[in-house]
Each structure stands twice: as C-alpha cells, then as structure tokens.
Amino acid sequence: MNSYNSIGALFIDYRNFYNLSQSDFADAINVDLRTVQRWEKNLTLIKSEKEENIVLATLMPYQLIHNLNAVVPIPTFYNFKTRKYSLSKQTNDLPKxxxxxxxxxxxxxxxxxxxxxxxxxxxxxxxxxxxxxxxxxxxxxxxxxxxxxxxxxxxxxxxxxxxxxxxxxxxxxxxxxxxxxxxxxxxxxxxxxxxxxxxxxxxxxxxxxxxxxxxxxxxxxxxxxxxxxxxxxxxxxxxxxxxxxxxxxxxxxxxxxxxxxxxxxxxxxxxxxxxxxxxxxxxxxxxxxxx
CATH class of the missing domain: 3.40.630.30 (Gcn5-related N-acetyltransferase (GNAT))
Structure with a gap:
C-alpha cells in the first residue's frame, strides 16, 4: 500500500496505474480538464456532491476520497490492486x-x-x-x-x-x-x-x-x-x-x-x-x- 496525504497525489497515481491522461480521467468523471488539473495540484477541493460520481467511476472507496478531500486531509494508505484502504500501515495485511x-x-x-x-x-x-x-x-x-x-x-x-x-x-x-x-x-x-x-x-x-x-x-x-x-x-x-x-x-x-x-x-x-x-x-x- 502507498500512503496518501492529498487527493492530488491519489488521482495522479490512479491515472498512472490505469494509463489514463488527464483528459481521459476528466471524461470518465464528467468534469472539464482544468478541474482535474486543479485537483491534482491541490488548488481546489472536490464538491461534496461530486464525490459519489468519482467513487462510481473509479471504484476507489468513498472513505478514501472523503479522507483526502478536506482542508486538513487524513493520511490514508491505499492499494490499487486489492482496492483496499487503511488508516495505518500495521493494518494493511489480511488478518489471521x-x-x-x-x-x-x-x-x-x-x-x-x-x-x-x-x-x-x-x-x-x-x-x-x-x-x-x-x-x-x-x-x-x-x-x-x-x-x-x-x-x-x-x-x-x-x-x-x-x-x-x-x-x-x-x-x-x-x-x-x-x-x-x-x-x-x-x-x-x-x-x-x-x-x-x-x-x-x-x-x-x-x-x-x-x-x-x-x-x-x-x-x-x-x-x-x-x-x-x-x-x-x-x-x-x-x-x-x-x-x-x-x-x-x-x-x-x-x-x-x-x-x-x-x-x-x-x-x-x-x-x-x-x-x-x-x-x-x-x-x-x-x-x-x-x-
């Protein structure tokens, strides 16, 4: 799992993982290119009503998006392969x-x-x-x-x-x-x-x-x-x-x-x-x- 401290870093890694351009990503979540660019530079936050659309389009957990889409983000771990998030490195592995x-x-x-x-x-x-x-x-x-x-x-x-x-x-x-x-x-x-x-x-x-x-x-x-x-x-x-x-x-x-x-x-x-x-x-x- 990687640790994320901003929504911008998460979106950049999401695009890299799925080999998407900023335009591709913008089209997938139905926003304009400049909006994605502002998100990735952490210049603006996502409107709360848009969070669910992003969750449905990307299948990233809602809690992950919500944690990072804040004035003071909550650092969160995430793995794109397993699509699991965690709040601490110690809880990443499957439990016994x-x-x-x-x-x-x-x-x-x-x-x-x-x-x-x-x-x-x-x-x-x-x-x-x-x-x-x-x-x-x-x-x-x-x-x-x-x-x-x-x-x-x-x-x-x-x-x-x-x-x-x-x-x-x-x-x-x-x-x-x-x-x-x-x-x-x-x-x-x-x-x-x-x-x-x-x-x-x-x-x-x-x-x-x-x-x-x-x-x-x-x-x-x-x-x-x-x-x-x-x-x-x-x-x-x-x-x-x-x-x-x-x-x-x-x-x-x-x-x-x-x-x-x-x-x-x-x-x-x-x-x-x-x-x-x-x-x-x-x-x-x-x-x-x-x-």
Whole structure:
C-alpha cells in the first residue's frame, strides 16, 4: 500500500496505474480538464456532491476520497490492486483466522440484505471491473439469489451510508455445480433457473459468487456474518464452492477447509493475472468447530 496525504497525489497515481491522461480521467468523471488539473495540484477541493460520481467511476472507496478531500486531509494508505484502504500501515495485511474465531459474535448495524434497485449499480460496476475473463453480472440471477437466500446476499455501508462491500452467494443445483466444476460453464453462464431452495436439499450447495470489502474492518464484518450463517446452519452436509482469480486469500481458503479442484495457468497467462484462476470447494465444519 502507498500512503496518501492529498487527493492530488491519489488521482495522479490512479491515472498512472490505469494509463489514463488527464483528459481521459476528466471524461470518465464528467468534469472539464482544468478541474482535474486543479485537483491534482491541490488548488481546489472536490464538491461534496461530486464525490459519489468519482467513487462510481473509479471504484476507489468513498472513505478514501472523503479522507483526502478536506482542508486538513487524513493520511490514508491505499492499494490499487486489492482496492483496499487503511488508516495505518500495521493494518494493511489480511488478518489471521483467529481474528474471526475470537470475535465472531461482533456484528455491524451497517450490514443489510441487498436492496436491488439501490445497490445494484455499485455491485455491477465493481464485479465487472474486477473479473477479467468472460464473467459478468446477471441482474435476474442476483435478484433471485436475494429472494432465496437473503441471509448471504448483503451489503456493508460505511458510517456515511455509502457502499463499502458486499457478499453474494448462490444456492445452486447439483447439475450447475458439476458443470462449473468440470469447466463446462463459467460464472457468465449461471442463470436464475439454476438456483434452488437450499433448505429442501439433502446436500445444499452454495456458490461463492463474490465477496469483497474496502478495508480489513469491512472484510471482518462481512466474513463474520458469512461464517455465522454456516455455524448456525442445521444441515452440516453442505458444500461451499466458488471460483477466484485472486491469490491474496489462497492460504486462508486452505485453512478454513476449502481445497482447490483445478487451476487454469493458460488463462492466467492470457489475462496477465498474478495467480491462476482456481475452482475451490469444501466446508467450514472443522474450522468452525474451534468456536
């Protein structure tokens, strides 16, 4: 993570990371070129009503923009690859699993089930920008997942009410699971008709579609809520599976009881990824037995 003390330095690094000119950046956030130039020289601040537009266009966390867009900025760390911010260097790394075990009962009033009409614009833009193979967000699929499994389809918002992270989990049928596992289909092929009421199945299958947070605190609340669901689930004969292109939680996934079924090194090379895309499955029974 880099430490930022001004909004101008952040915007310059953002443009360099994505290879954008000042004009490109101005067009993306719908302002004139001179406005961007003034921001980058820290001559003027961003109007408060413009902050959300910048968040939506850049997917940088609202709190990061808000911290730096002030007469007296709050120094903030940020990583463009993971899209996580932090207020101190000591809290940059992913926390150890004991963090969740020891504090799993801590809840957040800022967690709520996804309100599709309000939240979808954030979720769609974030996922579409993160996935670099043939993945995309299917609106009807997300709607059905919310209806069937509201407990695991939720968002987290910051103190200001802005989106800070989400969890999307699909209760899928056996046929869809097998087709995903054998690489016959990918995320882009899953449809609302592939979802089922998990409570009626002898072996429920949950597909981790996407989980994210803008900082470690957000990730804690999201994952603690996620783990509490499986801790309290009566039917322990469940299967959790999913697909990931990221490597920052590889060891964590292994420690919580998931195993990797396949990895695609050819796709890694094609998409210029740091780690090979992987399909994983397992359950959290042994991990949660430590509680």
């Amino acid at each position: 699993l004991s963090w969740f075990i020891d504090q799993i009962e801590i809840t957040s009033s800022n967690l709520r089930t996804i309100e599709f009409d309000y939240d979808f614009k954030y979720i769609e833009q974030f996922i579409d920008s993160q996935k670099r193979d043939n993945n995309y967000v299917n609106a009807e699929l997300i709607k059905e997942a919310i209806r069937i499994l509201p407990e695991l389809n939720f968002v987290h918002t910051g103190k200001s009410g802005y989106y800070t992270g989400h969890c999307i989990v699909l209760p899928i049928n056996e046929k869809t699971y097998n087709r995903l596992k054998t690489k016959e289909i990918t995320n882009k092929d899953i449809r609302a008709k592939d979802l089922v009421d998990f409570k009626t199945l002898e072996r429920p299958i949950f597909y981790r579609y996407d989980i994210t947070g803008d900082c470690n605190d957000t990730i804690f609340y999201v994952m603690a809520h996620f783990f509490r669901f499986f801790r309290d689930l009566e039917n322990k004969n469940y299967l959790m599976c999913g697909y990931t292109e990221r490597d920052d939680n590889y060891q964590v996934n292994l420690q919580i009881g998931l195993k990797f079924i396949w990895e695609d090194k050819a796709l890694q090379k094609e998409l210029n990824l740091e780690a090979p895309p992987r399909f994983f499955e397992g359950n959290f029974n042994n991990f949660l037995a430590q509680l």
